[in-house]
């Protein structure tokens with residue numbers, strides 16, 4: 001699959017909470033070629049500091065060649081990115097990696113934790129082209145309600161059943177998103193999950209017990225995004241070598257991963 005490097009104009013910047021931002025950028029080639037679960041590598045500042053691009057999931061694509069990324073400020077690169085304004089250009093490389101396979105039968109459970117929710121909106125919208133809304137359930141979790149309210153409404157506006165969990169109980173159920181999975185029926189179904197590694201390990205375990213296929217998007221450290229630095233290695237389940245998140249993932253079948 002072809003990847004493009006483009007200068008993309010930021011056409012909109014939204015601040016969804018204290019530290020979560022959503023940028024809409026104009027990049028037609030990447031918008032046209034993207035699949036849910038794929039990502040872009042972004043140069044987060046116009047100068048050379050920070051030097052390395054940062055990976056971000058493709059959050060949504062829209063007509064007119066528009067692409068969105070949703071990001072949380074966690075360090076130097078994302079802080080620099082948050083300071084960029086509409087009209088400025090972002091240097092982007094993508095679409096990269098292997099996304100979700102969503103041509104599965106049965107129920108579809110989209111499970112997102114924290115900023116791991118980012119790729120799931122694109123997935124839900126693509127899925128709705130072939131799947132009835134009643135076959136999709138979205139479970140979202142975060143530390144507190146301000147990280148979830150806008151995103152929860154974005155999914156609900158698609159006519160999909162959405163359940164929320166927050167650790168402080170300020171929105172939805174009090175607790176972890178994985179606790180919401182307990183009430184779902186076992187049987188034919190697929191889980192599509194993205195979030196912190198410990199959450200994904202639990203999601204993988206619950207899915208195995210319920211008999212669901214489970215696809216996880218892993219957010220490893222990534223320096224190049226192009227299978228050149230080998231920094232994104234993930235130990236295989238058989239402990240016999242590594243796969244690489246930027247090339248073989250970031251979406252993996254949960255059974256491929258060692259879950260250390």
Ligand SMILES: Cc1cc2nc3c(=O)[nH]c(=O)nc-3n(C[C@H](O)[C@H](O)[C@H](O)COP(=O)(O)OP(=O)(O)OC[C@H]3O[C@@H](n4cnc5c(N)ncnc54)[C@H](O)[C@@H]3O)c2cc1C
Nearest residue numbers: 054055056057070071072075076077078118219220221250
């Ligand atoms: C395929 C993929 C998709 C991603 N999608 C998104 C997304 O849609 N939205 C979003 O906000 N973030 C996403 N991330 C994580 C994002 O790339 C990092 O948060 C970002 O690179 C941090 O850059 P920084 O310079 O601000 O932080 P740094 O100053 O580099 O680090 C700050 C802290 O964040 C941790 N950190 C840095 N990079 C990562 C990483 N890749 N994974 C986990 N922890 C990290 C560091 O260990 C450190 O504790 C994704 C990561 C991958 C691999």
Ligand code: FES
Nearest residue numbers: 225227229230246
């Ligand atoms: S990020 Fe460099 S090999 Fe994957």
